[in-house]
Amino acid sequence: MSKTFIKMSIRLTAIMVVWTACYADNPIVQTHYTADPAPLVYNDTVYLYTTHDEDELVNNFFTMNDWRCYSSTDMVNWTDHGSPLSYKDFSWASGDAWAGQCIYRNGKFYFYVPMKLKVGGKAIGVAVATDPAGPFKDPLGHPLVGNDGSWGDIDPTVFIDDDGQAYLYWGNPYLRYVKLNEDMISYSGDVVEVPLTTESFGVRSKDDRATQYEEGPWLYKRNDLYYMLFAAGPIPEHIAYSTAPSAVGPWTFRGVIMPTQPTSAFTNHPGVCEYKGNWYFFYHNAALPGGGGFNRSVCVEQFEYNEDGTIPTIKMTKKGAPQIGHLNPYDTxxxxxxxxxxxxxxxxxxxxxxxxxxxxxxxxxxxxxxxxxxxxxxxxxxxxxxxxxxxxxxxxxxxxxxxxxxxxxxxxxxxxxxxxxxxxxxxxxxxxxxxxxxxxxxxxxxxxxxxxxxxxx
The missing domain is CATH 2.60.120.260 (Galactose-binding domain-like)
Incomplete structure (x- = not known):
């Protein structure tokens, strides 16, 4: 979709959505179509890594060539840092810059991203930077995992446990993980496939797969409990989650966080972070003018856990998260x-x-x-x-x-x-x-x- 068409869409619908344009804060980026949010808190700032849905589609399918980075200190005003990484930065990749996640360790930032191989299916690479806004570079020259021709090696999530052990999970229709080494660009042991049982990942409403698990895992820990959020099926996707006493399970299905809603795209992707004492849930939808399944937009909501540690049902809103503090206009x-x-x-x-x-x-x-x-x-x-x-x-x-x-x-x-x-x-x-x-x-x-x-x- 061209920029001219986006401008026409916005202006033609201005009368109908003028209140949205004036008072809404979701979606949080309007200058580009963004999806697959991955927040990272660093130095009192939230950095948000997203995929980038191009305005003009190729073959009426996901057209995604790079990742983008934004930051905020108040959760409403977001600074655009541009693109810190493209699939073209990987000599072995041919396209499909899909959902990834970035993490900080030992003075460096490690960005785990899936792409299409030049020969074969999908694989996951890693890129490294000394600044959260990049630029990121491929230190390996080959995929980190998934160089076996499979098309399901996508949507990596990375987590470092309290004991220093790092984990990388990924996959559609399967869920796999490896234990990363301290260098964060290699791993030890075998690739482990997680059993997808209904007790662990919920009963699916259709029989096209064994459980609700579809793709887009997001792993984190709160108190002594490990949370695995994921995009759940059938299509159109909703967001559900499971919990476990360790980073490797056993997982227990806990329910739906975000049901499909009128502004949903046919995909969704969760991201969670704690910032300044509050918890935030990131997702994407099709709410912008011209939006749809292949032109998505990232949103955020603030939420509170229930007393037992479960996550409440979260609705998509136009209002978004409340502002933290105020912006100083006397700074540049x-x-x-x-x-x-x-x-x-x-x-x-x-x-x-x-x-x-x-x-x-x-x-x-x-x-x-x-x-x-x-x-x-x-x-x-x-x-x-x-x-x-x-x-x-x-x-x-x-x-x-x-x-x-x-x-x-x-x-x-x-x-x-x-x-x-x-x-x-x-x-x-x-x-x-x-x-x-x-x-x-x-x-x-x-x-x-x-x-x-x-x-x-």
């Missing part, structure tokens, strides 16, 4: 730090990191929970334009809310020729959702790198 904030966006995309920036691009008249970015304190006096933005430019309207509360300032953006001679522009601000005090509304003539207006407010003296 990357323009690709977004709670909600309409019409725009992101790309690599010549000044480093990412910038917001594909900006046309009427597009906007929402940044949630901005605390201006006693008030802002001025605003500056780093912009570039290969056209005649336009303007950034600073509005409070909604895209048509109180106008606090207007920053003119001239043509700069190129889409990566950057200039800092400034304007005065009036009426921005206290906490507000801030909307940067882009205005101008038809066509592309500008690119947007970062912004910063300055307080009243």
């Amino acid at each position: 904030v990357q323009a690709e730090t977004i709670c909600w966006a309409s019409g725009v995309k992101t790309e690599r920036c010549s000044e480093g990191g990412m910038n917001v691009c594909n900006i046309e008249n009427g597009d906007y970015i929402k940044v949630k929970g901005v605390d201006f304190g006693k008030g802002a006096a001025s605003f500056e933005a780093r912009v570039a334009s290969g056209s005649e430019g336009g303007a950034i309207e600073i509005r409070l509360g909604s895209p048509k809310g109180t106008l606090a300032g207007t920053c003119a953006v001239p043509g700069t001679g190129g889409w990566q020729t950057w200039k800092t522009v400034t304007c005065t601000v009036d009426g921005a005090a206290g906490v507000h959702d801030v909307f940067f509304v882009f205005t101008g003539e038809s066509g592309l207006l500008m690119n947007f790198n970062w912004w910063k407010f300055h307080p009243v003296k």
